[in-house]
Amino acid sequence: MKHKGLIAIISFILIIAATFPLLDKNHVFADTGTVEITGTTVNVRSGPGLSYSVTGDLEQGQTASVVSKQGEWLEVRVDGQEGWIASWLTTTSGDAGKTAGQTAVSSVNGLNVRSQPDLSAAVLTKMNAGDRAEVVSTAGEWIEINFRNSRGFVSKQYISFAEETEETVAPVETESTEEEKKTAISKVSSFEVVVNALNVRSKPDLSSKIQDTVQKGQVFPVLSMAGNWVEIKLAKDKIGWVYAFHGQLSDQTVETVQSDLNESVVILTDGTNLRNAATTSSEVASRANAGDKLAVLAKQDDWYQVSLPDGKTAFVAEWVVSTEEAFAKQQSETTVRKKGTLNGLTIVLDPGHGGNDGGTVGVRKTQEKELTLKTAEILSHHLNAAGAEVVMTRQSDTYVDLRTRVSGSHQAGADAFISIHYDATDDSSISGFTSYYQHDFQKELAEHLNSELGKKLTLKDRGVQHGNYLVLRENKQPAVLVELGFLSNFNEERVLTSKQFREQAALGLYTGIINYFDAKLAE
16 A cells, blocks of 8 residues: 555656656746847847857847747747847837837936947947937837937936927926016027927917928027927028927027038939938938939938928938038048058948857857957057057957947048958858958949958958948948958868968058058049
């Protein structure tokens, strides 16, 4: 009887164990829910880590169902397919909707705006108490914002939110004497719009007819004020009324305020899209061709609002145009620079990958991110010696978003942008170096770099090729991405990891840059 009872107990335990298997304490199954992709292009991997193979990718804005979580990685399902993605490149679905469209207001002075949602990430700029920024999305305890043409992250604990819609915010009327009103109006000359879109009405009343809509960054002369309403002068002698709450009043004349904007932009490529709103998802209003010059009305983040020949307005992305100011800068530098020097020129070096993104890993476990930084440091030394101002997109083992790298190129007014990489492929027999460009105006720089690399390196020359990479595609500056060899080739990896190779590669790139700008002097 005792044996039978013992057998029954053991059988019961086995049944329970089979029904409820032990869970790995690091592998926590999510309840239910979805996440939204916040990275530009996020790799889907076969396992929870950067060392696992890439099985696909997800684009910014896509949503995925969460299956489970392991550490910093999420197992997700999209269209019946499962894989692993980095949690730091996502936000909980719905969070973005709760804050996107709102305005973030800094509660403190000196609030750091960082390139990534991490305290170790680079500081792009700072906000002071009361400064406002457009909210893009949320990422845990971080808020992604657009602030003074920089896109970055701030800590949620130092931020409050303010809705900026005309219908939901009702300004409070304040009592004042007629004399006070006259004095106040006499000190006001212009009104700058600070919300994304603001209705202009025929009368100082919410029930009056909407006769126009103005955009963030536009500045108008002030004609009069009535309570919290401002009467402004629009184009073609039209007038209308807007809430004072949705803009900034100034004693500067409109001409003085608008002098900060470029008078016009020049289209760089044929068929450039001009859109109805400042986003790539907006409908195309018209198209422009290379060389077309358009008057600038306002600046909104990375977009210009421009005036079209038919009198209508549209938005064009800043990375597909050049400004007259940039042309003037280039011409003035050309007149003082001597052949064989880089005086007055700004070169942006972009060591690929970094931080959580290690890039490719060689057969002998060489990490691409380490080689790119070492090569860029050598090249930077040569360029500085020739008189160039060198800007590095990263100077240590930190992760920098691709769009932040491009933004840095634009903000620096780069005369050349060089992105340094090392290649890999499934076929271990493939070898050699390659120089990539995207836009036609970038091709000449790629040809000069590739030609000089061919003279300095003993590797196979794979030539100049067209490459649809984000750092090239969205870069309005002359930009090239170089792949200096294949880490997936065992023999070539041994060459690439030597200091002598990096010296020769940097020298080839340096000479190519010198030759490119010398050729510009002769034009």
